[in-house]
Amino acid sequence: MTRAEQIAAFRPRYQQDLVSNIERFFEPRRDTCPWCESDRLRERLRTTDLLQHKPGTFVIDRCLTCGHHFQNPQLNELGLEFYYRDCYDGLGRETAESLLGxxxxxxxxxxxxxxxxxxxxxxxxxxxxxxxxxxxxxxxxxxxxxxxxxxxxxxxxxxxxxxxxxxxxxxxxxxxxxxxxxxxxxxxxxxxxxxxxxxxxxxxxxxxxxxxxxxxxxxxxxxxxxxxxxxxxxxxxxxxxxxxxxxxxxxxxxxxxxxxxxxxxxxxxxxxxRPVDLAGAVVFLLSHLLPRDDAPWHAQPPSATARRMRKVLWRSSLPAVLAAYALDLCFAPVARRAGFSNAxxxxxxxx
Structure with missing residues (x-):
């Protein structure tokens, strides 16, 4: 089965999942930190799904007392299944294996x-x-x-x-x-x-x-x-x-x-x-700005023109990704010692 055929086969299930409001994918919002129970919370980040571009908005809160960062509201079991689906298995298996291996x-x-x-x-x-x-x-x-x-x-x-x-x-x-x-x-x-x-x-x-x-x-x-x-x-x-x-x-x-x-x-x-911060940021930004790729969580596949445009723009952007990765590698020795270490x-x- 080709990728296009897989997407077409998976689309009805995803569209059925998205008929109802996606708020059902989340636990109730917390007013206290799950780590120390402090109520001194501040929003650190508000973003969308930059991995698969499934619908939804996600918030990371920071506890001002202990420094813990957490998704708030947090995905429940139903939401985790939805957002993990086809990321490491299914449609995402080939990409996941190439990166992890x-x-x-x-x-x-x-x-x-x-x-x-x-x-x-x-x-x-x-x-x-x-x-x-x-x-x-x-x-x-x-x-x-x-x-x-x-x-x-x-x-x-x-x-x-x-x-x-x-x-x-x-x-x-x-x-x-x-x-x-x-x-x-x-x-x-x-x-x-x-x-x-x-x-x-x-x-x-x-x-x-x-x-x-x-x-x-x-x-x-x-x-x-x-x-x-x-x-x-x-x-x-x-x-x-x-x-x-x-x-x-x-x-x-x-x-x-x-x-x-x-x-x-x-x-x-x-x-x-892991020296990938700058290159990863460029990839995330490009994937957010470029015309979307086909995926079963979108109601309709993109037009042929949009697909061609995405392909051309992505290829023309590769030098920017490679340049950012080169900077990651060059800066890595300093990053590891100057508070930039990402793990x-x-x-x-x-x-």
Missing amino acids: APRSRKRHRVAAESLRPFVDPGRWLDVGTGYGYFPEAARQVFPKTTFHGLDLGEGVAFAEAEGRVDQALRGLFTDLAPSLAGRYDVVSMHHYLEHTPDPRAQLSAAHTALAPGGLLQIEVPDPGSAYSWMLGRWWVPWFQPQHLHLMPCRNLQQALEEAGFTVMGTERRVAH YRLLARRN
């Missing part, structure tokens, strides 16, 4: 795994939010004798098992599966996963359950305190609306880990930085 991503995964070598020789390792299993595949090069399990909601985890990237696929919610995994793992990893979850503290509790005493938890998440987040505004890629529900300052996550029964062993910002990584031991 890119050579630079694989190299980063291996470096992250190597950072654990001084602390553990794991027998079993659980990668939560594993997607298509590219992180376990890279980590296996560092720990060839380790058994790797991958956990995720999407169909990618089954594909990862079929491709041999994980030894066992676990499909479902980590918080639901954790009791059946109690004490089984020497390492649990969560790379750019925690910010996608409705309740990050519940995920830390699930990791504590799944880990053996003395086991290690490695977490990598976006840093909402990055100078890029202020400079680029809504075009900063790690806001990643509507999928990122919580963006936690490092000190908040450290405190939550200690409360969940962990000892924080180290924090790393420089290595966690941080924590390593914690289960008490």
Whole structure:
């Protein structure tokens, strides 16, 4: 089936979903911070879906007391299903795999795994939010004798098992599966996963359950305190609306880990930085300004003229994207040291 045929086949379901008001996709708006319960909230960001361009407006609020950033109102289970659909699976599978499995991503995964070598020789390792299993595949090069399990909601985890990237696929919610995994793992990893979850503290509790005493938890998440987040505004890629529900300052996550029964062993910002901020902002801006592409959540496909115009304009814009990416790479050494790092990584031991 061609992509055009897939879009035509999926369009009736999307149009049916959009008949009713999309407000049903959201929880009630909060008046207090979900992290510290303070009522000192300020709107930080208001944006649209810059990933797939599905309808909707999304707000990120910042707590003035603890610095926590969160989507408010937050997507409910129905909304999460709608906005994730065809992003990593279905229509979005090819793009997702090409980005997640890119050579630079694989190299980063291996470096992250190597950072654990001084602390553990794991027998079993659980990668939560594993997607298509590219992180376990890279980590296996560092720990060839380790058994790797991958956990995720999407169909990618089954594909990862079929491709041999994980030894066992676990499909479902980590918080639901954790009791059946109690004490089984020497390492649990969560790379750019925690910010996608409705309740990050519940995920830390699930990791504590799944880990053996003395086991290690490695977490990598976006840093909402990055100078890029202020400079680029809504075009900063790690806001990643509507999928990122919580963006936690490092000190908040450290405190939550200690409360969940962990000892924080180290924090790393420089290595966690991904030099894509400027290029990502240019891509987001272009995709917002150019004539839209065909997608089943649009009532009608674009005209042939609009498609041709989009194709020509996109090709003519590629030099701008490449120039921005070159700047990202050139500025990366400074960014990692000057408050521009867009992510941080924590390593914690289960008490």
